[in-house]
Amino acid sequence: HNGYTKEECLVYKDIISGNVLHSMKSLVAATHKLSITLESKENRSIAVKINQFDQEALLNIQKIYTEDLGDDLAKLWQDKGIQEAYGQRSNFQLLDSTE
Secondary structure: OOOOOHHHHHOOOOOOHHHHHHHHHHHHHHHOOEEEEEEEOHHHHHHHHHHOOOOHHHHHHHHHOOOOHHHHHHHHHHHHHHHHHHHHHHHHHOOOOOO
């Protein structure tokens, strides 16, 4: 655990998971703002699902963050449209730890 207790790791897990979801929501919003199209229909559907999570969901990340959600976020991160938006991150607000 690199010097952290199991309990500390679990606390950080929720923080990191929330940051990942928050960052992807920002990237999805940026694709709309910058008129960038996501590659596949599947990724566009995932983006719609990600966009529906509200602030309450982010505050209760442990209730919504599943392996499937993690897989969906990974698929979106690989999308050329998301990568293009990330490349233009100076045009919108994004957490420093996004990459």
